[in-house]
Amino acid sequence: TQSTRPQRILGAVQQNATRGDPRSVVRAIDQYCRNQEWAMNVGDEKGCILDSVVSEVNPATVLELGTYCGYSTVRIASLLPPHAKLITLEFNPEFAVIARQVIAWAGLEDKIQLVEGASGDLIPKMKEQFGVETFDLVFLDHWKDRYLPDTKLMEECGLLRKGSVLLADNVICPGTPDYLEFVRSSPRYESQYFKSHLEYTKVEDGLEKSVFLG
Ligand SMILES: C[S@@+](CC[C@H](N)C(=O)[O-])C[C@H]1O[C@@H](n2cnc3c(N)ncnc32)[C@H](O)[C@@H]1O
Numbered sequence: 659t660q661s662t663r664p665q666r667i668l669g670a671v672q673q674n675a676t677r678g679d680p681r682s683v684v685r686a687i688d689q690y691c692r693n694q695e696w697a698m699n700v701g702d703e704k705g706c707i708l709d710s711v712v713s714e715v716n717p718a719t720v721l722e723l724g725t726y727c728g729y730s731t732v733r734i735a736s737l738l739p740p741h742a743k744l745i746t747l748e749f750n751p752e753f754a755v756i757a758r759q760v761i762a763w764a765g766l767e768d769k770i771q772l773v774e775g776a777s778g779d780l781i782p783k784m785k786e787q788f789g790v791e792t793f794d795l796v797f798l799d800h801w802k803d804r805y806l807p808d809t810k811l812m813e814e815c816g817l818l819r820k821g822s823v824l825l826a827d828n829v830i831c832p833g834t835p836d837y838l839e840f841v842r843s844s845p846r847y848e849s850q851y852f853k854s855h856l857e858y859t860k861v862e863d864g865l866e867k868s869v870f871l872g
């Protein structure tokens with residue numbers, strides 16, 4: 659029977675990456691998606707910008723919206739200090755099954771909690787069910803029409819504190835116009851655009867970093 663793209667990505671990791679070596683997992687996925695078949699990982703070029711923001715924030719608590727195969731999950735978690743925690747949300751069970759295996763191959767199960775379900779349902783449960791106070795860093799990379807409603811929901815649920823950083827992928831391609839307008843015009847956010855390219859292509863895209871001012 660025909661394999662799926664996520665299954666082929668997992669295969670590339672198991673064939674080319676070293677167990678327990680997160681950066682080799684990241685490299686194996688980038689090589690596969692650049693040379694064999696495109697996939698919607700944040701990728702190597704935007705990934706370097708992601709790395710620099712993660713290192714600068716040095717977060718104790720991270721929320722990722724949209725796991726897919728776990729590429730950015732592993733990339734972020736590989737840079738976290740000891741005892742830091744990353745919660746990643748994924749509502750497609752097929753993708754979650756693959757991501758768990760990619761995360762395990764990287765040896766990062768202790769830092770990462772993958773929760774299956776829709777962000778709109780899970781965000782209101784973060785405090786009571788997952789023992790979260792606030793998030794130091796949020797990586798938004800799920801369906802683009804959810805960035806704005808979920809940001810408002812995180813504010814309403816008291817999950818953002820003065821200084822919390824939102825980092826949003828794809829603000830140009832496929833684009834998140836309502837989110838971009840909101841964070842750039844709201845007095846409660848200080849935003850900065852990092853110009854880059856859509857993963858594995860020459861098409862313009864970029865990341866928007868927005869600091870919540872409280
Ligand atoms: C672009 S992919 C994530 C890529 C990943 N962040 C990376 O860079 O490797 C988007 C993912 O978000 C998931 N997704 C979309 N909307 C969601 C929602 N509202 N709640 C949870 N997951 C969602 C999709 O199933 C898909 O796997």
Ligand SMILES: O=C(c1ccccc1)c1ccc(O)c(O)c1[N+](=O)[O-]
Nearest residue numbers: 698699700799800801802827828832
């Ligand atoms: O929406 C797409 C998309 C649209 C059409 C075909 C394939 C992907 C996409 C493209 C690049 C991304 O980095 C990304 O996060 C997404 N996404 O689905 O969230």
Ligand SMILES: [Mg+2]
Nearest residue numbers: 700799827828
């Ligand atoms: Mg993306």
